[in-house]
Amino acid sequence: MSVIIHPSVIGILFGLFIFIFYRRILNYLAFFVSVLIFLYCLNLQEGVYNYLTIFNYDFYIKVDKLSLFFCYVFSLIGMVGILYSLHEDNRLVPGPALIYMSSAIGVTLSYDLISFYAFWEMLAFTAILLIISSRTKEAYFSTVRYAIIHAVSGLCLLLGMLYLFTHYDIKSVATFSDIRGTLPYYLILLAVLINAAMPPLHFWLPDSYSNASIYGSVFLSVFTTKSAVYALLRMFPGEPIISVAGALMALYGVIYATLENNPRRLLSYLIVSQVGFMVCGAGLGSQEALNGASAHAFAHIIYDGVLFMSAGAVIYSTGLERLHLLGGYARRNPWVALYFFVGALSISGLPLTSGFVSKSITIHSAADLHKPLEYLLMELASVGTFFSIVMRMGFNIFFGEPKSNYEVKPIPWNMHAAMFIASFLCILIGILPSYFYKLLPYPEHFIPYTFTNVVNSLSLFSVAALIYFLVAKIIAPKPIINLDTEWFFIKLSRAFVYLLNKILVPSEYRYVGEFYRFLVDKMLVRVREVLVIMNYIYLRKVATEVPQKVYDLSIKTAKFYDGNMLKYLQFLLIFLAILLTVMILI
Amino acid sequence: MLNKQFRREILIALLIVVLMFILSLYDYLVHEHHHAFSFENIPFFTGLLGIIGALFITVVVKILEKIVSRGEDSYERYYTS
Numbered sequence: 001m002s003v004i005i006h007p008s009v010i011g012i013l014f015g016l017f018i019f020i021f022y023r024r025i026l027n028y029l030a031f032f033v034s035v036l037i038f039l040y041c042l043n044l045q046e047g048v049y050n051y052l053t054i055f056n057y058d059f060y061i062k063v064d065k066l067s068l069f070f071c072y073v074f075s076l077i078g079m080v081g082i083l084y085s086l087h088e089d090n091r092l093v094p095g096p097a098l099i100y101m102s103s104a105i106g107v108t109l110s111y112d113l114i115s116f117y118a119f120w121e122m123l124a125f126t127a128i129l130l131i132i133s134s135r136t137k138e139a140y141f142s143t144v145r146y147a148i149i150h151a152v153s154g155l156c157l158l159l160g161m162l163y164l165f166t167h168y169d170i171k172s173v174a175t176f177s178d179i180r181g182t183l184p185y186y187l188i189l190l191a192v193l194i195n196a197a198m199p200p201l202h203f204w205l206p207d208s209y210s211n212a213s214i215y216g217s218v219f220l221s222v223f224t225t226k227s228a229v230y231a232l233l234r235m236f237p238g239e240p241i242i243s244v245a246g247a248l249m250a251l252y253g254v255i256y257a258t259l260e261n262n263p264r265r266l267l268s269y270l271i272v273s274q275v276g277f278m279v280c281g282a283g284l285g286s287q288e289a290l291n292g293a294s295a296h297a298f299a300h301i302i303y304d305g306v307l308f309m310s311a312g313a314v315i316y317s318t319g320l321e322r323l324h325l326l327g328g329y330a331r332r333n334p335w336v337a338l339y340f341f342v343g344a345l346s347i348s349g350l351p352l353t354s355g356f357v358s359k360s361i362t363i364h365s366a367a368d369l370h371k372p373l374e375y376l377l378m379e380l381a382s383v384g385t386f387f388s389i390v391m392r393m394g395f396n397i398f399f400g401e402p403k404s405n406y407e408v409k410p411i412p413w414n415m416h417a418a419m420f421i422a423s424f425l426c427i428l429i430g431i432l433p434s435y436f437y438k439l440l441p442y443p444e445h446f447i448p449y450t451f452t453n454v455v456n457s458l459s460l461f462s463v464a465a466l467i468y469f470l471v472a473k474i475i476a477p478k479p480i481i482n483l484d485t486e487w488f489f490i491k492l493s494r495a496f497v498y499l500l501n502k503i504l505v506p507s508e509y510r511y512v513g514e515f516y517r518f519l520v521d522k523m524l525v526r527v528r529e530v531l532v533i534m535n536y537i538y539l540r541k542v543a544t545e546v547p548q549k550v551y552d553l554s555i556k557t558a559k560f561y562d563g564n565m566l567k568y569l570q571f572l573l574i575f576l577a578i579l580l581t582v583m584i585l586i
Numbered sequence: 587m588l589n590k591q592f593r594r595e596i597l598i599a600l601l602i603v604v605l606m607f608i609l610s611l612y613d614y615l616v617h618e619h620h621h622a623f624s625f626e627n628i629p630f631f632t633g634l635l636g637i638i639g640a641l642f643i644t645v646v647v648k649i650l651e652k653i654v655s656r657g658e659d660s661y662e663r664y665y666t667s
Contacts, residue, residue, distance in 0.1 A: 463636030
């Protein structure tokens, strides 16, 4: 078995160093390390490698086409994200981002379940640092909610793993279809679906991503959900429940996105929707569907990066984070508008963009497998995506008249560079799909650019645009917030507290308390009486007499310890002479 | 129903829709297709799906807004920055 240096170890060690000894200059070190990790990932060869041995337990990584595919894009977007935040003086961004990226790479490369679990937990922990990087009260509360839901995910994963170890002797990350229907299977599936933000357990995503710093949210939008997609593709391909659930998730996300007024919450709901496509692809389970899910994850990571970066650029330059306050931004900064629309058209899946060549595979595979429900739901979600991001968010931020008097601050070069690189990649993948398909885990022969596909796609979106312009006033952004499934959890926890206060506490006081009061009172009175006697007899004596004796002793010893060194030496010699004599006599 | 603010945009979008309709009819008549579902044989099916989808989303969003939307100050917890 070959031994290898784990690429994540490099990122974690440097990330820790940068976090602990943070200076702004170390942002450049973080960028350099991210480039190094990207190049290292590009040079990884397929195979199983040992990277660590502790107490005779070997930790492995497995490099195959699926893990490599995710490694490439994780390291690439990590590098672009660090470039985007290069000017920012914030301890909680470059170091944690590097560790976060390394953890995601670690998840994709893990071959043994312990490594997988360790990187999974590290992913949650570093995400918390990135959420709190904005250092606001809202971010703090989001962090708490994020930590709770991911603790549940981590616990489910741990329990599932322990069950696998003890009952099935499974210790490696592989397809779990053989143990379908068992408890550990569903525990691990639940853990993965929480991280994939499957409704109704998705509320942590829009909550935390919108409250993180603009730099933090670029990283957050990429790694956690897509690591979960990788886990689904690796462990649960062909799971029928998740194919329909994924398609529903895709539609759910766009409906909430269309309702949103906060650009980053809108984008977060679109993550839920786009991950739905991937989950559906994983659930469909054919090689083409798995390719579709992988391709879509890759493309999504890049265009989602562009969208979060351009939304962040708008927030950075205007200080505003509400659609109903913005407008006309394209006249002030046309470059950001260009980057945004490249990302927005990509996420919608318009021809010549990465979304078109990736999303079409999953939809095509649903048609090939004759799954009309999944097919129609995904097509509807595509309409909704275009409707919510290109039309609603794009037009309300970049076109029309400004709805408030906002100033526009210039954007640093590194933010421009990062957005340009990611936008360029969106177009590059869109116009050269054959090269992109060669990287996919399985052989792919799908041809996206047929006359029918292009006309169908353009028909779908032109009609959606027409409808939007007709109903634009009806769905115009308003200063509102929207309750989501967290409402049920809030109500549930309140009901629990109410139950405790109104029912359990009085009944405990009335019945259980009455019963115990007799015993406790009697016992406590007796104990008190004993303690009082002990206090009077012993403690009082000790408290008064011991200090007096210590004082008397100190007076006597003070006569001896008078500070005369010669006398000390004399006594020491006498003592040694006596000791020597005794030893000789014995 | 016509939104006067977007009159120009509506016209452009309408022209593209008409063009796509013609192209899809051409595609329907000229090319031989092997569709997975029978509903895909309807001419300009994706355009119709786009109309239904966009209207469906608009209606659902308006209904949902009545149920789940609140004023920004009305929510008691520290929700969003």
